[in-house]
Amino acid sequence: MALLPPEFSDLEPFAKGWCLASEPERYAKRLASTMEELQALYDAVFPRTQAVMSYLEKFPLHELPDDALRLLHLLYSLIMVSFPVEIWRQPYLPDTGTASFELNDEPVP
Amino acid sequence: MMKPVAPRQYPKPPEGTWTEHYPELGTAPVSYESSISPEFYELEREAIFKRAWLNVGRVEQLRRNGSYYTKELAVAKTSLIIVRGMDGEIRAFHNVCRHRGNRLAWNDDPRVESKGGCRQFSCKYHGWKYDLDGKLSSILQEGEFFGIDKANYGLVPVHCEVWQGFIFINLAKEPEQSLREFLGPMITAIDYPFHNVTERFYYRGDIRSNWKVFLDAFQEFYHPPILHGRQNPVMSNPEYQRMGFYTMHFQIDGPHRVGCTSGGAGGLLPPEALNPIEGVFRSGLFGPWDHADLGIEGSPPGLNPGKKKHWGLDSFQIFPNFAIVFWETGWYLTYHYWPLAHNRLLFEATLYFVPARNVRERLAHELAATTIKEYALQDCGTLEATQMGLESRVVTRFPLGDQELMCRHLNYVVNKWVDDYRRKHVER
Numbered sequence: 001m002a003l004l005p006p007e008f009s010d011l012e013p014f015a016k017g018w019c020l021a022s023e024p025e026r027y028a029k030r031l032a033s034t035m036e037e038l039q040a041l042y043d044a045v046f047p048r049t050q051a052v053m054s055y056l057e058k059f060p061l062h063e064l065p066d067d068a069l070r071l072l073h074l075l076y077s078l079i080m081v082s083f084p085v086e087i088w089r090q091p092y093l094p095d096t097g098t099a100s101f102e103l104n105d106e107p108v109p
Numbered sequence: 110m111m112k113p114v115a116p117r118q119y120p121k122p123p124e125g126t127w128t129e130h131y132p133e134l135g136t137a138p139v140s141y142e143s144s145i146s147p148e149f150y151e152l153e154r155e156a157i158f159k160r161a162w163l164n165v166g167r168v169e170q171l172r173r174n175g176s177y178y179t180k181e182l183a184v185a186k187t188s189l190i191i192v193r194g195m196d197g198e199i200r201a202f203h204n205v206c207r208h209r210g211n212r213l214a215w216n217d218d219p220r221v222e223s224k225g226g227c228r229q230f231s232c233k234y235h236g237w238k239y240d241l242d243g244k245l246s247s248i249l250q251e252g253e254f255f256g257i258d259k260a261n262y263g264l265v266p267v268h269c270e271v272w273q274g275f276i277f278i279n280l281a282k283e284p285e286q287s288l289r290e291f292l293g294p295m296i297t298a299i300d301y302p303f304h305n306v307t308e309r310f311y312y313r314g315d316i317r318s319n320w321k322v323f324l325d326a327f328q329e330f331y332h333p334p335i336l337h338g339r340q341n342p343v344m345s346n347p348e349y350q351r352m353g354f355y356t357m358h359f360q361i362d363g364p365h366r367v368g369c370t371s372g373g374a375g376g377l378l379p380p381e382a383l384n385p386i387e388g389v390f391r392s393g394l395f396g397p398w399d400h401a402d403l404g405i406e407g408s409p410p411g412l413n414p415g416k417k418k419h420w421g422l423d424s425f426q427i428f429p430n431f432a433i434v435f436w437e438t439g440w441y442l443t444y445h446y447w448p449l450a451h452n453r454l455l456f457e458a459t460l461y462f463v464p465a466r467n468v469r470e471r472l473a474h475e476l477a478a479t480t481i482k483e484y485a486l487q488d489c490g491t492l493e494a495t496q497m498g499l500e501s502r503v504v505t506r507f508p509l510g511d512q513e514l515m516c517r518h519l520n521y522v523v524n525k526w527v528d529d530y531r532r533k534h535v536e537r
Contacts, residue, residue: 057468057469075472096487
């Protein structure tokens with residue numbers, strides 16, 4: 001069954017792995033991925049960003065249907081992977097050792 | 110590559126430097142023994158953290174009568190309950206049952222902070238019950254106890270006052286100053302519509318560095334072009350890396366201080382100065398580019414205290430361990446630095462936005478919040494390295510530049526409070 005609205009069926013291959021509702025899940029997924037995987041997500045979603053935002057704008061923010069909500073989560077994942085793809089060229093932030101900094105509370109959606 | 114632009118320099122006070130404008134600070138190299146000594150940490154706990162007003166949250170965390178949360182204060186070896194009573198008043202208590210000392214409010218793991226709503230607190234151990242104003246209301250098998258008067262066994266209260274929706278506590282038996290006296294004119298001049306800026310991202314990290322070593326990195330703008338030099342093309346502007354970055358305005362008021370810098374919202378920059386993601390979501394390190402509607406006329410009183418043109422942000426450092434950073438575009442963030450040991454701290458960063466009205470605003474907030482984490486993690490890694498360098502004691506005196514005035518001031522105030530405490534208590 002499709003997870004995303006039919007207009008965005010081209011993004012369906014990324015939906016299962018990357019439509020993640022919380023930042024800790026997205027951050028863990030980023031660290032567990034290879035640069036090839038992060039680049040593939042970025043290359044697929046980035047060019048579709050304006051179309052996705054125009055589609056999501058049709059709904060009130062707090063009344064997104066499930067498939068639209070997953071699409072929003074996919075954009076959050078795009079933001080998460082943009083740092084390794086655009087800047088670091090590696091999933092892990094350089095020079096951070098074992099330091100951790102976790103998001104404990106975030107807005108929904 | 111971005112066209113090099115010479116960093117802007119700003120006028121300094123008549124003395125010639127910001128540091129000499131505050132002569133009590135001196136200009137000599139400073140010692141960081143206070144950040145590596147377990148003995149000094151023990152003094153700081155008494156001299157600072159049990160005497161100063163400490164921010165432990167905001168009123169929005171207690172929306173209804175009966176809402177409460179607990180706050181671990183390792184620095185005072187205690188846990189607090191912060192609660193909004195049935196009368197709407199906010200109070201703070203030590204989170205300890207008067208019967209046999211059990212921690213009163215907790216879920217699953219007593220070491221983890223908890224929150225919720227209730228009409229009274231009931232101890233998990235023997236069921237003693239307390240009203241939300243702290244009164245002991247019920248003892249199971251009361252007749253088995255010896256001459257007990259419930260009025261003498263209420264929860265141990267902690268001084269609690271609210272300023273602009275920020276809940277402060279003071280662990281002293283009798284605080285030496287009221288909260289407003291403690292905050293002083295520079296801080297209490299701030300009148301910001303915090304109640305309209307409530308969309309919240311809350312980060313926390315457990316970091317192996319002294320709280321002051323860590324705080325220092327968040328109160329100077331000397332390091333960003335270097336430590337964060339790769340993060341975006343503005344930071345990697347070769348002119349910044351060659352010539353540095355200058356703070357517009359510094360101000361000190363009692364133990365508190367502020368540094369103000371120019372604006373940097375990406376909307377003003379050419380596309381080549383941006384990471385591609387920033388252009389798409391119109392946001393970045395300096396927050397969303399589009400101004401938020403704060404719901405008030407004009408700009409909030411107390412901000413931009415130097416009345417500078419091209420003002421971008423204020424970094425107010427409220428002694429000892431609390432900071433509020435206001436951004437010109439209409440959002441703010443807070444930092445808290447909670448000592449866990451002489452070489453370890455809990456770092457909290459909380460971002461607050463006007464609640465998003467649509468997907469585009471929400472995504473701009475998401476990018477700002479995610480960007481902050483990228484920067485903060487770099488600081489976290491580096492400051493663990495600084496702690497290690499200091500602990501070697503190979504070097505014992507460290508030069509601070511005029512751009513590091515706020516670091517020098519914190520060092521000065523901490524030593525002053527500890528010396529004052531020593532004079533009154535230890536040497537007597």
